[in-house]
Amino acid sequence: xxxxxxxxxxxxxxxxxxxxxxxxxxxxxxxxxxxxxxxxxxxxxxxxxxxxxxxxxxxxxxxxxxxxxxxxxxxxxxxxxxxxxxxxxxxxxxxxxxxx
Numbered sequence: 123x124x125x126x127x128x129x130x131x132x133x134x135x136x137x138x139x140x141x142x143x144x145x146x147x148x149x150x151x152x153x154x155x156x157x158x159x160x161x162x163x164x165x166x167x168x169x170x171x172x173x174x175x176x177x178x179x180x181x182x183x184x185x186x187x188x189x190x191x192x193x194x195x196x197x198x199x200x201x202x203x204x205x206x207x208x209x210x211x212x213x214x215x216x217x218x219x220x221x222x
Contacts, residue, residue, distance in 0.1 A: 126167040126175050130186050132193040133161065140218035143211045150203040154215040155195045163191040169200035181205050185212060192219060 140154045157164060163186070167178055185191075196215070200208070 124167075124169050124172050124174065126165075126169065126178055128165040128167075128179065128182055130163045130165070130182065131161065131190055132157070132163040133190045135161075135193040136219040138219045138221070140215040142214040142218065145199045145201050148202050148204070149207060150198055150200040150211060152211045152215045153197040153199075154219050156219075157193045157195045161193045163194050163196065165196040165198065167198045167200060169198075169202075171200065171202055177205070181208060185209060191216065194219060 135156050135158060137156065139156065141151070142154075143149055143151045145151045165182065169178075196212075198208075203211075
């Protein structure tokens with residue numbers, strides 16, 4: 123079990139929270155809440171896969187290099203999800219918090 127932390131420059135603070143996915147075999151859960159303490163995205167990953175910090179860092183950098191994320195706190199509970207599943211769940215959560 124490993125706990126990882128990341129921070130990225132962010133845009134606006136959203137008005138909504140989101141919960142997507144579920145922790146189970148090969149999947150993950152993402153809890154996303156507005157971050158009212160500044161324009162920064164704070165990400166905490168709890169993963170069952172030890173030694174995966176660089177993989178997570180690369181994934182987040184790819185996703186957030188095009189567009190800054192909203193100012194959110196993201197909690198990810200991972201049970202060995204593939205990078206494709208992580209990206210899908212992140213996009214689902216971001217769509218939910220950014221919807222009107």
